[in-house]
Amino acid sequence: MPAKRSELATWRREQIIDSAMSVFGGKGVDAASMKDVAMAAGVTQGLLYHYFAGKEALVVAVIAERGFLPELRRLLSAAADRPASEVLPEVVAGFDKLLTARTPLLGMFLSGAHGNPKIRAGLEAVIAEGQRLLGEYLTARVAAGELHEHEPSAVAQMLLCSSLVTAVMGLSSDPRAKTSILIHGLAAT
Amino acid sequence: MPAKRSELATWRREQIIDSAMSVFGGKGVDAASMKDVAMAAGVTQGLLYHYFAGKEALVVAVIAERGFLPELRRLLSAAADRPASEVLPEVVAGFDKLLTARTPLLGMFLSGAHGNPKIRAGLEAVIAEGQRLLGEYLTARVAAGELHEHEPSAVAQMLLCSSLVTAVMGLSSDPRAKTSILIHGLAAT
DNA sequence: GCTGACTGACTAACCAGTCAATGAATAGAG
DNA sequence: CTCTATTCATTGACTGGTTAGTCAGTCAGC
Numbered sequence: 001m002p003a004k005r006s007e008l009a010t011w012r013r014e015q016i017i018d019s020a021m022s023v024f025g026g027k028g029v030d031a032a033s034m035k036d037v038a039m040a041a042g043v044t045q046g047l048l049y050h051y052f053a054g055k056e057a058l059v060v061a062v063i064a065e066r067g068f069l070p071e072l073r074r075l076l077s078a079a080a081d082r083p084a085s086e087v088l089p090e091v092v093a094g095f096d097k098l099l100t101a102r103t104p105l106l107g108m109f110l111s112g113a114h115g116n117p118k119i120r121a122g123l124e125a126v127i128a129e130g131q132r133l134l135g136e137y138l139t140a141r142v143a144a145g146e147l148h149e150h151e152p153s154a155v156a157q158m159l160l161c162s163s164l165v166t167a168v169m170g171l172s173s174d175p176r177a178k179t180s181i182l183i184h185g186l187a188a189t
Numbered sequence: 190m191p192a193k194r195s196e197l198a199t200w201r202r203e204q205i206i207d208s209a210m211s212v213f214g215g216k217g218v219d220a221a222s223m224k225d226v227a228m229a230a231g232v233t234q235g236l237l238y239h240y241f242a243g244k245e246a247l248v249v250a251v252i253a254e255r256g257f258l259p260e261l262r263r264l265l266s267a268a269a270d271r272p273a274s275e276v277l278p279e280v281v282a283g284f285d286k287l288l289t290a291r292t293p294l295l296g297m298f299l300s301g302a303h304g305n306p307k308i309r310a311g312l313e314a315v316i317a318e319g320q321r322l323l324g325e326y327l328t329a330r331v332a333a334g335e336l337h338e339h340e341p342s343a344v345a346q347m348l349l350c351s352s353l354v355t356a357v358m359g360l361s362s363d364p365r366a367k368t369s370i371l372i373h374g375l376a377a378t
Numbered sequence: 379g380c381t382g383a384c385t386g387a388c389t390a391a392c393c394a395g396t397c398a399a400t401g402a403a404t405a406g407a408g
Numbered sequence: 409c410t411c412t413a414t415t416c417a418t419t420g421a422c423t424g425g426t427t428a429g430t431c432a433g434t435c436a437g438c
Contacts (some may be wrong), residue, residue: 028304030219107303185374
């Protein structure tokens, strides 16, 4: 907790966002009260409204400033000239790690996606961007002759969605098995 | 609305469960109030507590009596002697249809899975059962010589989870593309 | 006459959000 | 460097509205 007032304000803001992420993720946005967030942050409820216009604004701040998008973009900027057999397991394992490292945020996305339009839009953006970037890579590998023609969005959906659900449910995910099956197929030779 | 009192009680109970499913699914369990459910059912709030011990009991009743499990079992009792190239697209398309036909229930599962243990257990059961039944079928097809040795749970996860997420988000799912990629693989020949 | 489905008014607790008061850090004047 | 004025992070008590849940009483079917 900084003594300087100029640093204090930004520090406190970040701290409230972190507390909100953990509380919203743990109980769900609707079940969590502003009092819960205030207690988690160790401040009074009134102070929350000094930093954020309301509950909705706090939710938006969490999504905007703790969202998955930046890391997802970095992860999926896969070198288009490296083979899928190397890149895909890496990408899936990285995505799994990204999600499990921020389970509160993931819980908040999932619990709010059906009722809260802002949260839904945030989740939609993550899925759409993941699908787009992974699709671009796959198309490049088709052009390179490594993969044959296929529907890239179907592959992206299968990989990203299974990582998403396994992370939410706490199931074990096996990136290497998944990508190996996708590349070589199930059919007996 | 039956006139006979013997039929009335069971009819009313079913009606309340249906209303609860739609209300809980639409707003999320936490955001939906018992008053909302009562209004949707066209009865007073007091009557809800005549039929159900509380909100939690109503949630449990919706899961137990409107859950996906029976239909999922019927769908996945795939004839083990039919080829995967036929069966898998059918199963995935059927699962998609099952989920999109009951979006309220699906919304209720997703919104509550992270905060409500009862709902989480219900969703876990659906995924575990789906993974088990689909895994059994795939193992049978390996024994039949159609497919080579692989990790069945990885395939089940990819198919079921992608259907789940696409249904929740209202995205388009292409069962034939997905299963075709899984069976024949992405690698160029 | 009795059972039980049903009502509507009730409670205590909790909700998001407001606001006047406080006091410590800070900036400016001398 | 010191005194003072101002700013602003912070508090805690407050409001109007909503929540889950209760209960005494009503009335129709048996």
